Amino acid sequence: MTGQETNDRKGDVLVVENLVVETGGRRPAPILNGVSLRVAPGETVCLVGESGSGKSVTSLATMGLLPKGALAVSSGRILVEGEDVVSASPSRLRQLRATRMSMIFQEPMTALNPVLTIERQLEEVLSAHSQMSGAERRSRIRDILSLVRLPDVERMCRSYPHQLSGGQRQRVMIAMALVLEPKLLIADEPTTALDVTTQKEILKLVADIQKRLGTSVLFITHDMGVVADIADRVYVMRHGNIVEDGPIGDILKDPKRDYTRNLLTAVPALHPREARARISNEVVLSTTELGMTYGASSLFRKRAGTVAAKDVNLTLTRGRTLGVVGESGSGKSTVARCVMRLIDPTEGSIRLRNQEIAGLSRRALRPARKRIQMIFQDPNRSLNPRLTVGDSITEGPINYGASPDAARTRAKELLELVGLPADAIDRHPHQFSGGQRQRIAIARALAMEPDVLVADEAVSALDVSVQAQVLDLLDDIQARLGVALLFITHDLRVAAQICDDVVVMQHGRIVEYGPTAEVLGHPREAYTRELIEAAPGRHWDFPNFRPLPTPSGGPVDGATL
Amino acid sequence: MLAYIIRRILASIPVMIVVALFVFLLLRLTPGDPAAIIAGDMATPAQLEQIRQNLGLNEPLVTQFITWSGQLLSGDFGRSLISKTPVLTLIHQRLEPTLSLAIVTMLFTLLLSIPMGVVAAWRHGTLTDSAIMAISVLGFSIPVFVTGYILIQIFAIDMRVFPIQGFRSIFDGFWPFFERIVLPALTLATIYIALIARMTRAAMLDVLGEDYIRTARAKGLSERIVLFRHALRNAAVPILTVVGTGFALMISGVVVTESVFNLPGLGRLTVDAILARDYPVIQALILLTSGIYVVINLLIDISYAFMDPRIRY
């Protein structure tokens, strides 16, 4: 916020000045308290922050897309190429969209209309904003689809969204946003719902097109890795305010504010931690040739069925953490759910301590259930909203014969163990934040005194700072109780920091399996290497505010820190 | 797509079997002698025995059901107790007024209810929305015959715009047909309009919250295109579903409307059959209307495939 900014303002593609957005209704509450930012031509500006920071609201306000009645701009200006969007009439605003500014969204799965073809959805942008003839429109559509590197453009034109993969849909979104070559592209977490390898391709595509068309990009993200890879300049947001801004190098190397520092130090390092010393050789969980095939045949025809997992062999010993990493559809969650017997595996064996549980009936399984417990991904949905925290935690022990009083006393101890006050026991889940709820879910699992904890993407829904705390908690609990952890995650950084051993899965099969330091430090398989290379920000050592020594080197070099 | 259609057709067969089973069991499991019910109060013992023979009442239930279903499939729905005419002939004679009423009602309904629902959803939370919803709740709550008599009182008795009662075939000329069908059709349409307007609004509200609507707006499309091309097409499936299930509502409406306006259709046939306790006719009408209900819902199911490509592939 220096004088220089005011001097440059004339040429800026986007200037936001003291933007205040409030909730609608009788008692307006501020969501943005005077946000100012600017985006120069051809520049990539990242707006980074945790959930609730107001970064999405800023982007929606710029497009004039704030939900009517719920949120409204109460003061400030938003200038797109010098024209104020806040005071623009609805019809002027419609003209500006897609021609001057465009937006792509987080969920490519739901952002396209399911009942219209891709061509139709592109075509209507052209007919709404241009006088092109039918033939011109058709050729323009094919040009832009090739520009976003979609294969077989003719077939794409005829396709409906559900026939495309997530990455392809996001390419269509980008094509739709850029078909009229607007000066400003707002991207709201556009790669968050995608796998890392797809994310890498999309980020590269945006960068290439940007270079070619000279578009300015306002990129909203929570992921510091992505920021490190793409940003020219960064704005850090928190609670509806800009906390800090500056060129990317300055922010990463020398953050001025504590909040930014904490944000950076919370990013788990990609460099794997050393395996801890084994505390025991006692195998608590193992699977042999575990397999799961869905929908083998229907009434009319025999189908091959979808193989969700095949030939999965793993071994977990007491006190250790085994990570299962992979992209969506790799079968990692299937393995977790089979091991929990939430679904019934179609082949192979699961041994819990020395007991075979793969084929057990529900009734016979009951005693074994106690020894293996699960922490789910979404803490908002894994606790029954109608039950108190205490009721949720004591449900299991009471099932296994504990007296309600004893179970309650134990629940209080567990709440304190996971870092919550004991009096949380009589409250309801909605009174807690996401991170706190995940702690409650951990307490519930621990109440059963299990040998094995299965954590299925247990920190994926949490902000990085909260994520770091929950990971520390799991580590601490493991050290104290010696519980073994089966940790399912898509995030290599998280796996590198918490797992002793790691399994890499792809298409339902194990690709590589070994000590984390080996697998992530010296990967032998091409797929593992591909995953590591796709991890955003892998050349940056965030907690130490410095680049990794060999930014251009392969993962083998990168590991020798 | 063909596989989908075949699947839907096969799925509707058990429904028809269940309907037939219900109708069959209704008569057999009722306390009392089915033959006496069928024959009516004035039957002689010889007639009763004759009916027992015909229905095979001395056979086991399963055999009876198979024989009875076989008769139905060959088009034998029995004869009326009163006029002794085959039930199918009776139904055939009464078909035209009912069909005319249903089609005109459907036209009124679709012309009014869908725009009402779309506008209410678009103007969600405003006075327009409240007004449309109030009309809809009202239409939903006032019984058909009350609506009918109110319309007769206003348009036929006080204003003398339309005749009070009666029916003329459309083949006798459009106006004589229309002036007699307009009040019954409006009467019958009120419930249907209310129902479909409500559903259209609810479905549109759901769809308007979807991400792709935000995308459409972000593309700078006009509200008209957003509403009709993007939202209404996606809302079509739930709306059509209600058009189909609401058909059951229309049947009961037809029975009442026809007796209020004295239309010589299937509804009147039903009422006459009730009053005369003409069970074979009631039974045939139940089977017929249920069959139509199943077929209409089958057609609607199939039409989903045209509305939504995700079902098609």
Add this chain to the structure above:
Amino acid sequence: MADETTTAATGPGAKPVVRRNLLPRIDLASLKFAPTLAAIILGLIVLAAVFAPLIAPYDPIKMDPMARLGAASFAHPFGTDGYGRDVLSRTLYGAQTSLIVGLGAAFVAVLVGLPLGLLSGFFRVLDAVLMRVMDGLMAIPAILLAIAIVALVGSSLWTVLVAITIPEIPRVVRLVRSVVLSAREEPYVEAAIAVGSSLPKIMWRHLTPNTIAPLIVQATYVCASAILTEAILSFLGAGIGTETPSWGNIMSEGRLYFQLKPGLIFWPGLFLSLCILSINILGDTARDVMDPKLGKKRKA
């Protein structure tokens, strides 16, 4: 995967998701005009039904050949019918019939539909069979089914009640089933399986509470629909005999004299319409208050 909606409660600007309580507390200030009026009207109708023997000026079935088709007067505010019976008294007693039918049908439909829906949502084989039966039952138009039952069994209040309730059951079963099917996918149900809770316990503790709010709403619609069906049946002459006054059969008898004496149809019709309207408005209000979709937080 930092979906903003899932962890939004961590920010200070975000409101906690309070709307998941069993029954939301009712904010008196937010009471709207229409629901309040509906509640008052329904209250009055209930009072009329309960105290009909005390407030009705005449015996509702006492015929008076001298006073046939009397006009509205001080002695007979709504006039008299074709047998000289007092229409006001019959209308007040008619409220009893309608409320018994409405509440009875709602109660029985929920009582039968809830367990069937719960079981159907949980057991696949049972579900396949039960849903075919329900589909078949729904395919038969309610009025015709009721007419057939009444034609076969006879037209007492109780037969009519049964005949009206049966077609309502499939709707309740389907509703409960759909709630169960979506709720059983919730991770908290899986968590309950993981801690070894038995099936009955999961149903009772984790699934049934989810069905209560939609069931209350559905019950109001069943109630309104049953009252309407009873009126239609009686109007068609296939309902309750005239010795038990019902709004439908008062109107049925009034049809003959409609052009002469519209009041015979107007008064019971007004009561009937107001009653159904009030129940529907209250049902809509309940739905709006309880519908978690409308309480869904916007992305912030």
